[in-house]
Amino acid sequence: MQSGDANFDVPHHGKFLVTVNPTSMSAAEQGPATSPLASPSVPRRPSSAATSNAEPNAKVVVRFRATGNAPILKQNFYKITASQKFQTVISFLKKELHYKQQQSLFLYVNAAFAPAPDEIVGNLHKCFATDGNLIINYSTTAAWG
Amino acid sequence: MQGAIDETVAERLWDGQVPLRISVHPADAAALGVHSKSLSLYLSVHRFSYLTLIATDVRRFFADADGGNARLGEVDDADIWFECKGEPLKWHYPVGLLADMTTAANAAIPIAPLPWHVTVRFLNFPADKLLRGHSESMLSMTSDAFMSMIKEADFMRNGNIKKVMGLSKQDQTQLWESFAAHRFRDFWNVNAQLVAGGSEGVNGGGSYPRFVPMRVYVAGCAVVQEPVSPVDGESDHEYTLGEILSNILPRYYSSIPGGQVSRRSPNGTGEVTTFPAAVPILHGIEVPPDTPLVWLSRNCSYPDNFLHVVLRF
Numbered sequence: 423m424q425s426g427d428a429n430f431d432v433p434h435h436g437k438f439l440v441t442v443n444p445t446s447m448s449a450a451e452q453g454p455a456t457s458p459l460a461s462p463s464v465p466r467r468p469s470s471a472a473t474s475n476a477e478p479n480a481k482v483v484v485r486f487r488a489t490g491n492a493p494i495l496k497q498n499f500y501k502i503t504a505s506q507k508f509q510t511v512i513s514f515l516k517k518e519l520h521y522k523q524q525q526s527l528f529l530y531v532n533a534a535f536a537p538a539p540d541e542i543v544g545n546l547h548k549c550f551a552t553d554g555n556l557i558i559n560y561s562t563t564a565a566w567g
Numbered sequence: 568m569q570g571a572i573d574e575t576v577a578e579r580l581w582d583g584q585v586p587l588r589i590s591v592h593p594a595d596a597a598a599l600g601v602h603s604k605s606l607s608l609y610l611s612v613h614r615f616s617y618l619t620l621i622a623t624d625v626r627r628f629f630a631d632a633d634g635g636n637a638r639l640g641e642v643d644d645a646d647i648w649f650e651c652k653g654e655p656l657k658w659h660y661p662v663g664l665l666a667d668m669t670t671a672a673n674a675a676i677p678i679a680p681l682p683w684h685v686t687v688r689f690l691n692f693p694a695d696k697l698l699r700g701h702s703e704s705m706l707s708m709t710s711d712a713f714m715s716m717i718k719e720a721d722f723m724r725n726g727n728i729k730k731v732m733g734l735s736k737q738d739q740t741q742l743w744e745s746f747a748a749h750r751f752r753d754f755w756n757v758n759a760q761l762v763a764g765g766s767e768g769v770n771g772g773g774s775y776p777r778f779v780p781m782r783v784y785v786a787g788c789a790v791v792q793e794p795v796s797p798v799d800g801e802s803d804h805e806y807t808l809g810e811i812l813s814n815i816l817p818r819y820y821s822s823i824p825g826g827q828v829s830r831r832s833p834n835g836t837g838e839v840t841t842f843p844a845a846v847p848i849l850h851g852i853e854v855p856p857d858t859p860l861v862w863l864s865r866n867c868s869y870p871d872n873f874l875h876v877v878l879r880f
Contacts, residue, residue, distance in 0.1 A: 492681070498640070527710050529718075531722075532722065534718055534719075534722050534727070534728045535715045535718035535719045535722060535728065536711075536715045537715070537719065538659055538698070538712060538716075540657070540698070541700060541790075541792075542790060542792070545789075545790065545792040545793075546795060548792070548794055549723060549778065549792055549793070549794045550722060565694060
Protein backbone atom coordinates (compact mmCIF):
# COMPACT_ATOMS: atom_id res chain seq x y z
CA MET A 423 0.00 0.00 0.00
CA GLN A 424 1.78 3.07 -1.23
CA SER A 425 0.86 6.36 0.28
CA GLY A 426 0.19 9.13 -2.18
CA ASP A 427 2.52 12.05 -2.35
CA ALA A 428 -0.15 14.38 -1.10
CA ASN A 429 -0.38 12.54 2.16
CA PHE A 430 2.23 13.87 4.55
CA ASP A 431 0.60 12.62 7.70
CA VAL A 432 2.59 10.10 9.57
CA PRO A 433 0.36 7.35 10.87
CA HIS A 434 0.28 7.44 14.62
CA HIS A 435 -0.60 3.81 14.91
CA GLY A 436 2.20 2.66 12.65
CA LYS A 437 5.43 1.12 13.74
CA PHE A 438 7.81 3.90 14.51
CA LEU A 439 11.52 3.51 14.84
CA VAL A 440 12.82 2.80 18.27
CA THR A 441 13.67 6.03 19.99
CA VAL A 442 16.93 5.95 21.79
CA ASN A 443 17.65 8.89 24.00
CA PRO A 444 20.30 10.81 22.07
CA THR A 445 23.33 11.88 24.00
CA SER A 446 25.50 13.87 21.68
CA MET A 447 23.48 16.31 19.67
CA SER A 448 24.62 19.47 21.41
CA ALA A 449 26.87 20.43 18.51
CA ALA A 450 23.93 20.40 16.19
CA GLU A 451 21.85 22.66 18.37
CA GLN A 452 21.19 25.92 16.72
CA GLY A 453 18.88 28.83 16.72
CA PRO A 454 16.57 29.76 13.91
CA ALA A 455 18.23 29.82 10.52
CA THR A 456 19.85 33.16 9.86
CA SER A 457 21.44 34.72 6.86
CA PRO A 458 23.93 32.20 5.46
CA LEU A 459 21.52 29.33 5.85
CA ALA A 460 18.42 31.11 4.71
CA SER A 461 19.89 32.58 1.59
CA PRO A 462 17.14 33.60 -0.80
CA SER A 463 19.43 32.56 -3.64
CA VAL A 464 18.71 28.96 -2.85
CA PRO A 465 15.72 28.14 -4.98
CA ARG A 466 14.52 24.95 -3.39
CA ARG A 467 15.67 24.88 0.13
CA PRO A 468 14.49 21.66 1.75
CA SER A 469 11.49 22.45 3.88
CA SER A 470 13.06 20.17 6.45
CA ALA A 471 15.25 23.05 7.51
CA ALA A 472 12.61 23.92 10.04
CA THR A 473 13.29 20.64 11.79
CA SER A 474 16.74 21.66 12.98
CA ASN A 475 17.81 19.79 16.04
CA ALA A 476 16.96 22.43 18.55
CA GLU A 477 15.19 19.61 20.36
CA PRO A 478 17.46 16.66 21.03
CA ASN A 479 14.49 14.34 20.59
CA ALA A 480 13.39 15.95 17.33
CA LYS A 481 12.12 13.49 14.77
CA VAL A 482 12.22 13.54 11.02
CA VAL A 483 10.21 11.68 8.40
CA VAL A 484 11.85 8.98 6.35
CA ARG A 485 10.09 7.62 3.28
CA PHE A 486 11.10 4.26 1.83
CA ARG A 487 10.85 3.33 -1.83
CA ALA A 488 11.52 -0.16 -3.13
CA THR A 489 13.55 -0.52 -6.30
CA GLY A 490 13.74 -3.45 -8.69
CA ASN A 491 12.51 -6.66 -7.15
CA ALA A 492 12.95 -5.50 -3.55
CA PRO A 493 9.94 -6.37 -1.36
CA ILE A 494 7.65 -3.47 -0.54
CA LEU A 495 6.62 -2.34 2.91
CA LYS A 496 3.06 -2.21 4.19
CA GLN A 497 3.80 1.25 5.45
CA ASN A 498 6.42 3.28 3.67
CA PHE A 499 7.08 6.22 5.89
CA TYR A 500 8.25 6.48 9.44
CA LYS A 501 9.46 8.98 11.96
CA ILE A 502 12.93 8.61 13.32
CA THR A 503 14.86 10.50 15.96
CA ALA A 504 17.12 12.94 14.12
CA SER A 505 20.18 12.10 16.19
CA GLN A 506 20.14 8.43 15.15
CA LYS A 507 22.75 7.06 12.84
CA PHE A 508 21.88 5.81 9.38
CA GLN A 509 22.74 2.30 10.62
CA THR A 510 19.50 2.44 12.65
CA VAL A 511 17.57 2.97 9.42
CA ILE A 512 19.35 0.05 7.74
CA SER A 513 18.70 -2.29 10.68
CA PHE A 514 15.09 -1.17 10.97
CA LEU A 515 14.35 -1.72 7.30
CA LYS A 516 15.92 -5.18 7.35
CA LYS A 517 13.81 -6.05 10.34
CA GLU A 518 10.62 -4.82 8.67
CA LEU A 519 11.44 -6.86 5.56
CA HIS A 520 12.29 -9.91 7.68
CA TYR A 521 15.83 -9.87 6.39
CA LYS A 522 18.68 -11.21 8.44
CA GLN A 523 21.05 -8.45 9.52
CA GLN A 524 23.84 -10.16 7.54
CA GLN A 525 21.78 -10.24 4.34
CA SER A 526 22.73 -7.47 1.99
CA LEU A 527 20.30 -4.69 1.27
CA PHE A 528 21.37 -1.50 -0.50
CA LEU A 529 20.03 1.82 0.72
CA TYR A 530 20.33 5.11 -1.15
CA VAL A 531 19.29 8.67 -0.50
CA ASN A 532 17.37 10.25 -3.40
CA ALA A 533 18.37 7.36 -5.69
CA ALA A 534 21.79 8.99 -5.73
CA PHE A 535 24.24 7.92 -3.05
CA ALA A 536 24.68 5.43 -0.22
CA PRO A 537 25.35 7.22 3.08
CA ALA A 538 27.86 5.68 5.47
CA PRO A 539 26.14 3.83 8.33
CA ASP A 540 27.55 6.33 10.83
CA GLU A 541 26.05 9.41 9.17
CA ILE A 542 23.48 11.25 11.27
CA VAL A 543 19.90 10.95 10.00
CA GLY A 544 19.14 14.56 10.99
CA ASN A 545 22.05 15.79 8.84
CA LEU A 546 20.84 13.78 5.86
CA HIS A 547 17.34 15.10 6.36
CA LYS A 548 18.49 18.71 6.60
CA CYS A 549 20.65 18.48 3.48
CA PHE A 550 18.66 16.14 1.23
CA ALA A 551 14.98 15.99 2.22
CA THR A 552 12.26 16.75 -0.32
CA ASP A 553 9.05 18.31 1.01
CA GLY A 554 10.05 17.31 4.51
CA ASN A 555 10.69 13.66 3.64
CA LEU A 556 14.05 11.98 3.44
CA ILE A 557 13.62 9.63 0.48
CA ILE A 558 15.40 6.32 0.90
CA ASN A 559 15.45 3.89 -2.00
CA TYR A 560 16.33 0.32 -1.27
CA SER A 561 17.31 -2.54 -3.46
CA THR A 562 18.49 -6.12 -3.15
CA THR A 563 21.28 -5.44 -5.64
CA ALA A 564 23.61 -2.48 -6.08
CA ALA A 565 21.40 -0.06 -8.00
CA TRP A 566 23.12 3.30 -7.87
CA GLY A 567 26.64 4.16 -6.89
CA MET B 568 37.33 34.30 -9.91
CA GLN B 569 34.71 31.62 -10.23
CA GLY B 570 35.49 28.13 -11.36
CA ALA B 571 39.24 28.42 -11.42
CA ILE B 572 41.24 25.98 -9.35
CA ASP B 573 44.42 27.25 -7.72
CA GLU B 574 46.63 24.31 -8.60
CA THR B 575 49.47 25.47 -6.38
CA VAL B 576 47.24 25.17 -3.35
CA ALA B 577 45.59 21.95 -4.49
CA GLU B 578 48.92 20.27 -5.21
CA ARG B 579 50.52 21.25 -1.92
CA LEU B 580 47.56 19.86 0.00
CA TRP B 581 47.66 16.73 -2.18
CA ASP B 582 51.28 16.14 -1.18
CA GLY B 583 50.72 16.82 2.52
CA GLN B 584 51.76 13.95 4.76
CA VAL B 585 51.56 13.11 8.41
CA PRO B 586 54.34 11.10 10.07
CA LEU B 587 52.98 8.08 11.93
CA ARG B 588 54.54 5.94 14.60
CA ILE B 589 52.67 2.63 14.61
CA SER B 590 53.05 -0.01 17.29
CA VAL B 591 51.22 -3.25 18.00
CA HIS B 592 48.79 -3.15 20.90
CA PRO B 593 50.34 -5.03 23.88
CA ALA B 594 47.28 -7.28 24.33
CA ASP B 595 47.30 -8.31 20.66
CA ALA B 596 51.08 -8.76 20.71
CA ALA B 597 50.74 -11.12 23.68
CA ALA B 598 47.84 -13.05 22.16
CA LEU B 599 49.57 -13.49 18.81
CA GLY B 600 52.94 -14.36 20.31
CA VAL B 601 54.75 -11.28 18.98
CA HIS B 602 58.22 -11.24 20.51
CA SER B 603 59.48 -7.80 19.48
CA LYS B 604 56.94 -5.91 21.55
CA SER B 605 58.76 -2.59 21.60
CA LEU B 606 59.04 -2.41 17.83
CA SER B 607 57.47 0.58 16.06
CA LEU B 608 56.92 1.27 12.39
CA TYR B 609 57.58 4.86 11.31
CA LEU B 610 55.62 5.74 8.22
CA SER B 611 54.86 8.98 6.42
CA VAL B 612 51.27 8.76 5.15
CA HIS B 613 49.49 11.17 2.81
CA ARG B 614 46.89 13.17 4.68
CA PHE B 615 44.35 12.36 1.97
CA SER B 616 44.94 8.61 2.24
CA TYR B 617 42.97 6.00 4.22
CA LEU B 618 44.15 3.54 6.86
CA THR B 619 42.82 0.63 4.81
CA LEU B 620 45.37 1.51 2.13
CA ILE B 621 48.28 0.89 4.52
CA ALA B 622 46.83 -1.93 6.64
CA THR B 623 48.26 -4.83 4.63
CA ASP B 624 51.75 -3.31 4.57
CA VAL B 625 51.62 -2.63 8.29
CA ARG B 626 50.64 -6.24 9.03
CA ARG B 627 53.39 -7.57 6.72
CA PHE B 628 55.98 -5.33 8.34
CA PHE B 629 55.25 -6.60 11.83
CA ALA B 630 54.97 -10.22 10.67
CA ASP B 631 58.36 -10.00 8.91
CA ALA B 632 60.02 -8.00 11.68
CA ASP B 633 58.92 -10.62 14.16
CA GLY B 634 60.86 -13.33 12.37
CA GLY B 635 58.03 -14.28 10.05
CA ASN B 636 55.33 -14.55 12.73
CA ALA B 637 52.91 -16.93 10.99
CA ARG B 638 49.89 -15.99 13.14
CA LEU B 639 50.33 -12.30 12.28
CA GLY B 640 50.85 -13.23 8.64
CA GLU B 641 47.49 -14.99 8.57
CA VAL B 642 45.42 -12.14 10.02
CA ASP B 643 42.62 -11.20 7.62
CA ASP B 644 42.82 -7.64 6.29
CA ALA B 645 39.24 -7.05 7.44
CA ASP B 646 40.34 -7.72 11.03
CA ILE B 647 43.01 -5.01 11.05
CA TRP B 648 42.09 -1.77 12.76
CA PHE B 649 43.81 1.19 14.32
CA GLU B 650 43.29 3.15 17.48
CA CYS B 651 44.67 6.22 19.15
CA LYS B 652 44.47 6.76 22.91
CA GLY B 653 41.99 3.89 23.15
CA GLU B 654 39.66 5.32 20.50
CA PRO B 655 39.11 3.27 17.31
CA LEU B 656 40.01 5.25 14.17
CA LYS B 657 37.44 5.22 11.36
CA TRP B 658 38.97 3.75 8.23
CA HIS B 659 36.51 5.61 6.00
CA TYR B 660 37.78 8.99 7.25
CA PRO B 661 40.90 10.43 5.58
CA VAL B 662 44.06 10.05 7.66
CA GLY B 663 44.55 13.83 7.84
CA LEU B 664 41.07 14.28 9.30
CA LEU B 665 41.74 11.57 11.91
CA ALA B 666 45.01 13.26 12.85
CA ASP B 667 43.31 16.65 13.14
CA MET B 668 40.50 15.19 15.26
CA THR B 669 42.92 13.48 17.63
CA THR B 670 45.16 16.45 18.13
CA ALA B 671 42.25 18.89 18.40
CA ALA B 672 40.94 16.99 21.39
CA ASN B 673 43.99 17.92 23.39
CA ALA B 674 43.66 21.54 24.42
CA ALA B 675 46.89 21.46 26.42
CA ILE B 676 49.01 20.91 23.32
CA PRO B 677 48.49 23.63 20.72
CA ILE B 678 50.71 21.95 18.16
CA ALA B 679 50.31 18.27 17.46
CA PRO B 680 53.18 16.19 18.81
CA LEU B 681 54.70 14.35 15.90
CA PRO B 682 54.99 11.62 14.90
CA TRP B 683 51.35 10.86 15.52
CA HIS B 684 51.30 7.70 17.60
CA VAL B 685 48.68 5.12 16.65
CA THR B 686 48.27 1.50 17.67
CA VAL B 687 47.52 -1.27 15.23
CA ARG B 688 45.11 -3.99 16.34
CA PHE B 689 44.67 -7.46 14.86
CA LEU B 690 42.04 -8.86 17.23
CA ASN B 691 38.65 -7.95 18.70
CA PHE B 692 37.43 -5.76 15.85
CA PRO B 693 35.03 -3.20 17.43
CA ALA B 694 32.12 -3.77 15.04
CA ASP B 695 29.92 -1.46 17.14
CA LYS B 696 32.23 1.47 16.45
CA LEU B 697 33.82 0.76 13.06
CA LEU B 698 32.31 -0.41 9.79
CA ARG B 699 33.04 -4.09 9.45
CA GLY B 700 34.50 -5.15 6.12
CA HIS B 701 34.40 -8.55 4.52
CA SER B 702 37.42 -10.64 3.86
CA GLU B 703 39.59 -9.23 1.06
CA SER B 704 37.08 -6.48 0.29
CA MET B 705 38.58 -3.61 2.24
CA LEU B 706 39.93 -1.87 -0.85
CA SER B 707 36.65 -2.03 -2.75
CA MET B 708 34.77 -0.95 0.38
CA THR B 709 37.07 2.03 0.70
CA SER B 710 36.63 2.99 -2.95
CA ASP B 711 32.83 2.57 -2.64
CA ALA B 712 32.78 4.81 0.44
CA PHE B 713 34.96 7.34 -1.39
CA MET B 714 32.69 7.40 -4.46
CA SER B 715 29.58 7.68 -2.26
CA MET B 716 31.06 10.76 -0.62
CA ILE B 717 31.79 12.29 -4.03
CA LYS B 718 28.16 11.69 -5.06
CA GLU B 719 26.86 13.09 -1.79
CA ALA B 720 29.04 16.17 -2.35
CA ASP B 721 27.74 16.48 -5.90
CA PHE B 722 24.17 16.33 -4.61
CA MET B 723 24.90 19.09 -2.10
CA ARG B 724 26.43 21.32 -4.77
CA ASN B 725 23.86 20.74 -7.50
CA GLY B 726 20.76 19.08 -6.05
CA ASN B 727 21.43 16.03 -8.22
CA ILE B 728 24.38 13.85 -9.22
CA LYS B 729 24.28 14.53 -12.95
CA LYS B 730 27.88 15.73 -12.94
CA VAL B 731 29.23 12.49 -11.48
CA MET B 732 26.93 10.31 -13.55
CA GLY B 733 27.81 12.37 -16.62
CA LEU B 734 31.43 11.34 -16.32
CA SER B 735 32.49 8.55 -18.63
CA LYS B 736 32.91 5.15 -17.01
CA GLN B 737 36.64 5.54 -17.53
CA ASP B 738 36.71 8.93 -15.81
CA GLN B 739 34.73 7.56 -12.85
CA THR B 740 37.21 4.72 -12.48
CA GLN B 741 40.09 7.13 -12.90
CA LEU B 742 38.91 9.23 -9.94
CA TRP B 743 39.57 6.44 -7.47
CA GLU B 744 42.50 4.83 -9.25
CA SER B 745 44.46 8.05 -9.68
CA PHE B 746 43.68 8.92 -6.07
CA ALA B 747 44.88 5.56 -4.79
CA ALA B 748 48.01 5.76 -6.96
CA HIS B 749 48.57 9.39 -5.88
CA ARG B 750 48.58 10.79 -9.41
CA PHE B 751 47.66 14.44 -8.94
CA ARG B 752 47.25 15.37 -12.62
CA ASP B 753 45.07 12.38 -13.52
CA PHE B 754 42.87 12.93 -10.49
CA TRP B 755 42.36 16.64 -11.10
CA ASN B 756 41.68 16.16 -14.81
CA VAL B 757 38.47 14.45 -13.73
CA ASN B 758 37.84 16.15 -10.39
CA ALA B 759 37.94 19.65 -11.92
CA GLN B 760 34.84 18.71 -13.93
CA LEU B 761 33.00 18.19 -10.63
CA VAL B 762 34.42 20.97 -8.50
CA ALA B 763 34.73 23.87 -10.92
CA GLY B 764 31.75 26.11 -11.58
CA GLY B 765 28.30 25.65 -10.11
CA SER B 766 24.96 24.27 -11.08
CA GLU B 767 23.16 25.70 -14.04
CA GLY B 768 20.46 28.25 -13.44
CA VAL B 769 21.26 28.67 -9.77
CA ASN B 770 22.49 31.96 -8.36
CA GLY B 771 22.19 33.73 -11.69
CA GLY B 772 24.78 32.28 -13.99
CA GLY B 773 25.68 29.13 -12.24
CA SER B 774 28.90 30.24 -10.59
CA TYR B 775 28.10 29.11 -7.10
CA PRO B 776 27.23 25.72 -5.70
CA ARG B 777 23.80 25.39 -4.10
CA PHE B 778 25.28 24.15 -0.82
CA VAL B 779 28.91 23.64 0.14
CA PRO B 780 29.83 20.03 0.98
CA MET B 781 31.27 20.52 4.45
CA ARG B 782 31.32 18.65 7.74
CA VAL B 783 32.40 20.12 11.04
CA TYR B 784 33.80 17.95 13.82
CA VAL B 785 33.57 18.95 17.46
CA ALA B 786 35.09 16.61 20.04
CA GLY B 787 32.39 14.70 21.94
CA CYS B 788 29.57 15.83 19.62
CA ALA B 789 27.81 14.47 16.56
CA VAL B 790 29.22 15.48 13.18
CA VAL B 791 27.62 18.67 11.87
CA GLN B 792 26.53 18.86 8.23
CA GLU B 793 24.24 21.70 7.21
CA PRO B 794 22.84 22.99 3.92
CA VAL B 795 25.14 25.99 3.75
CA SER B 796 24.89 28.42 0.85
CA PRO B 797 28.26 30.03 0.03
CA VAL B 798 26.86 33.38 -1.10
CA ASP B 799 24.25 35.93 -0.11
CA GLY B 800 21.90 35.94 -3.09
CA GLU B 801 20.98 39.62 -2.66
CA SER B 802 24.32 41.29 -2.06
CA ASP B 803 26.52 38.70 -3.80
CA HIS B 804 28.62 38.68 -0.65
CA GLU B 805 30.61 35.47 -0.42
CA TYR B 806 30.31 34.10 3.08
CA THR B 807 33.54 33.48 4.92
CA LEU B 808 34.32 30.36 6.89
CA GLY B 809 34.09 32.40 10.10
CA GLU B 810 30.61 33.73 9.24
CA ILE B 811 29.36 30.24 8.46
CA LEU B 812 30.82 28.67 11.61
CA SER B 813 29.48 31.38 13.91
CA ASN B 814 26.10 30.85 12.27
CA ILE B 815 25.86 27.07 12.50
CA LEU B 816 27.87 26.60 15.73
CA PRO B 817 27.36 29.77 17.81
CA ARG B 818 28.07 27.85 21.00
CA TYR B 819 31.56 26.96 19.86
CA TYR B 820 32.64 29.59 17.42
CA SER B 821 32.68 33.37 17.25
CA SER B 822 33.90 35.33 14.25
CA ILE B 823 35.01 38.18 16.52
CA PRO B 824 38.80 37.93 16.99
CA GLY B 825 39.53 36.74 20.51
CA GLY B 826 35.80 36.32 20.97
CA GLN B 827 34.13 34.18 23.56
CA VAL B 828 31.16 31.86 23.38
CA SER B 829 28.66 30.79 26.01
CA ARG B 830 27.25 27.36 26.54
CA ARG B 831 26.27 25.02 29.29
CA SER B 832 29.26 23.50 31.00
CA PRO B 833 29.64 19.79 30.26
CA ASN B 834 29.54 18.76 33.94
CA GLY B 835 25.77 18.47 33.81
CA THR B 836 24.94 21.29 36.20
CA GLY B 837 23.34 23.25 33.39
CA GLU B 838 25.42 26.24 34.34
CA VAL B 839 26.20 28.60 31.47
CA THR B 840 29.88 29.39 31.16
CA THR B 841 31.94 31.35 28.68
CA PHE B 842 34.70 29.67 26.73
CA PRO B 843 37.27 30.98 24.29
CA ALA B 844 36.01 30.53 20.73
CA ALA B 845 37.26 27.44 18.92
CA VAL B 846 39.79 27.54 16.09
CA PRO B 847 38.95 25.91 12.73
CA ILE B 848 41.56 23.37 11.61
CA LEU B 849 41.79 21.98 8.09
CA HIS B 850 44.68 19.82 6.85
CA GLY B 851 46.51 20.48 10.10
CA ILE B 852 46.39 24.22 9.44
CA GLU B 853 44.56 26.97 11.29
CA VAL B 854 42.30 28.44 8.62
CA PRO B 855 42.01 32.26 8.53
CA PRO B 856 38.33 32.88 9.33
CA ASP B 857 37.98 35.47 6.58
CA THR B 858 38.60 32.85 3.87
CA PRO B 859 35.61 32.73 1.51
CA LEU B 860 33.90 29.37 1.85
CA VAL B 861 33.49 28.89 -1.89
CA TRP B 862 37.23 29.35 -2.47
CA LEU B 863 37.98 26.95 0.37
CA SER B 864 35.59 24.37 -1.05
CA ARG B 865 37.10 24.47 -4.55
CA ASN B 866 40.73 24.44 -3.55
CA CYS B 867 40.99 22.87 -0.12
CA SER B 868 38.41 20.06 -0.12
CA TYR B 869 39.58 16.53 0.47
CA PRO B 870 39.55 14.31 -2.64
CA ASP B 871 36.14 13.02 -1.47
CA ASN B 872 34.96 16.59 -2.35
CA PHE B 873 34.11 17.50 1.26
CA LEU B 874 35.65 20.09 3.53
CA HIS B 875 36.29 18.30 6.83
CA VAL B 876 36.80 21.08 9.37
CA VAL B 877 37.82 20.25 12.94
CA LEU B 878 37.19 22.74 15.74
CA ARG B 879 40.10 22.95 18.13
CA PHE B 880 39.67 24.41 21.60
